[in-house]
Amino acid sequence: MPSPPLPLPNNKKDRKKKKPKPLLRQQRQRCKYCTEFYNELDNQRGSCKEAPDRVHNIIQRVTCMECTSGLLYHCCSDQDGDYGDPSNLCSCSGQTRDLNCKRLTILTVLFIFVPCLWCYLPLRACHRCGVRSRCCGGRHEPD
Secondary structure (H helix, E strand, O other): OOOOOOOOHHHHHHHHOOOOOOOOEEEEEEOOOOOOOHHHHHHHOOOOOOOOHHHHHHHEEEEEEEEHHHHHHHHHHEEEEOOOOOOOOOOOOOOHHHHHHHHHHHHHHHHHOOHHHHHHHHHHHHHHHHHHHHOOOOOOEEE
């Protein structure tokens, strides 16, 4: 019994198939925010800590943390103008005891009278999880 003839190749499909091009070395570029070199293929969200992050800015505005930071700066800064780590307003490290007491008193009063501040810690925790999972965060940008 003769075998059936083999199907002829479809010329259209063969034309559409492209051979993979060899990967060229990607040029490394310098980020305009952190001035570190980065590769464009590895530039995911959250890769640059100094780049602007829209989600973080929204959290700051919605929870009134910009106002709180301004108040703490004017009321609790030391002689050098330092009022602690602005990204972690609840920390007490690096300051004198008087400034820490003053800072915690102001934060306590603000938490009582400004209820949107209660949302800051849960939203910030969700944002940190998003940055770790590369869902949000700043990206490197070329100079």
